[in-house]
Amino acid sequence: MSRRDLSRHRIITAQDVEDAARAGVVELLLQPGAMLTPEAAEAVARHGLRLCGREGGDGWEALLNSAEAQPFKEEICAVGRKLWQRMYVDGNGGNISYRLRDDAVLCTPTLCSKADLTPADLCLVDLDGKQLAGGRARTSEILLHLEIYKAVPEARAVVHCHPPHATAYAITGRVPPTCIIPEYEVFIGKVALSPYETPGTKKFAETVLPFVKTHNTVLLANHGIVCWADTVTHAEWYAEVVDTYCWTLMLAQQLGAPLSHIPADKAGDLLAIKQKLGLPDARLEGDSCPVCDMPERPGAITTIPSSGVASGRSSAVTDELIAAVTEAVLRELEKKRRG
Numbered sequence: 001m002s003r004r005d006l007s008r009h010r011i012i013t014a015q016d017v018e019d020a021a022r023a024g025v026v027e028l029l030l031q032p033g034a035m036l037t038p039e040a041a042e043a044v045a046r047h048g049l050r051l052c053g054r055e056g057g058d059g060w061e062a063l064l065n066s067a068e069a070q071p072f073k074e075e076i077c078a079v080g081r082k083l084w085q086r087m088y089v090d091g092n093g094g095n096i097s098y099r100l101r102d103d104a105v106l107c108t109p110t111l112c113s114k115a116d117l118t119p120a121d122l123c124l125v126d127l128d129g130k131q132l133a134g135g136r137a138r139t140s141e142i143l144l145h146l147e148i149y150k151a152v153p154e155a156r157a158v159v160h161c162h163p164p165h166a167t168a169y170a171i172t173g174r175v176p177p178t179c180i181i182p183e184y185e186v187f188i189g190k191v192a193l194s195p196y197e198t199p200g201t202k203k204f205a206e207t208v209l210p211f212v213k214t215h216n217t218v219l220l221a222n223h224g225i226v227c228w229a230d231t232v233t234h235a236e237w238y239a240e241v242v243d244t245y246c247w248t249l250m251l252a253q254q255l256g257a258p259l260s261h262i263p264a265d266k267a268g269d270l271l272a273i274k275q276k277l278g279l280p281d282a283r284l285e286g287d288s289c290p291v292c293d294m295p296e297r298p299g300a301i302t303t304i305p306s307s308g309v310a311s312g313r314s315s316a317v318t319d320e321l322i323a324a325v326t327e328a329v330l331r332e333l334e335k336k337r338r339g
């Protein structure tokens with residue numbers, strides 16, 4: 001097996017990789033902390049080259065560019081495109097990560113539209129947020145993801161985005177009611193709402209800590225949502241489920257009729273399915289839900305935003321009142337005219 005020693009280079013360029021590939025090299029030896037340019041990383045993947053660290057080196061760049069990481073990097077990029085196509089991220093907003101190893105997390109870079117992500121753009125960080133490898137700077141929101149990984153051992157992937165309907169709830173300080181649509185009950189159930197903090201800070205990252213063990217989806221006040229799952233694809237599914245649910249509730253409210261709920265005994269069936277799937281739910285931990293008597297966290301807000309239609313009912317009452325008052329005034333005027 002032929003190997004090329006590039007351990008004198010701090011930065012590995014596409015030219016270095018192409019030269020090695022032309023010479024029939026299959027493995028590149030890198031110094032610890034060596035950086036590959038995005039084009040070099042792309043060339044490594046294209047030629048199927050292996051990267052390895054020098055004896056005693058950390059080999060993080062090698063791990064980032066390894067065959068082991070490649071499928072997860074591709075999955076992150078595919079999910080990034082889905083988020084952008086569904087309008088869940090805007091500008092450079094949103095971020096995605098995957099826990100590749102206990103001590104190494106793949107994540108998206110800062111200042112990059114999720115529509116344009118390529119595997120070569122991704123970074124590798126440790127559990128404290130220190131960048132281990134990657135040519136671009138990591139997302140500033142990685143601390144939020146890392147708090148979730150540290151608190152929830154089952155979490156392998158985290159997606160943060162700004163889907164408009166779920167974010168509408170988050171900016172009104174409300175969470176959607178439960179026991180209305182089965183799919184939402186099984187995959188998400190009751191979402192939590194974490195208090196506002198400045199994005200990118202450790203304090204912001206810690207706002208989700210009281211909720212993430214019993215919720216796979218949290219609304220972030222005045223900001224957006226965060227979802228965790230076993231895979232990046234599944235975390236994105238949860239973003240779709242919660243946003244569609246919030247959207248459907250808003251549409252239903254415009255019909256003006258009260259929402260009908262899934263009966264308590266049937267809601268229990270859904271919780272049982274959820275438990276079988278190993279999905280978290282605060283109601284499985286013993287709190288109760290006011291609608292179906294399922295446990296729910298005390299103080300939870302289970303209202304939906306009031307809209308023009310809800311006040312439509314009260315405007316009918318107002319119309320009646322105005323008509324009655326007008327009639328009384330006209331009667332008095334008539335009396336005066338006659339008298």
Ligand SMILES: [Zn+2]
Pocket residue numbers: 093094160161162199223224
């Ligand atoms: Zn955000």
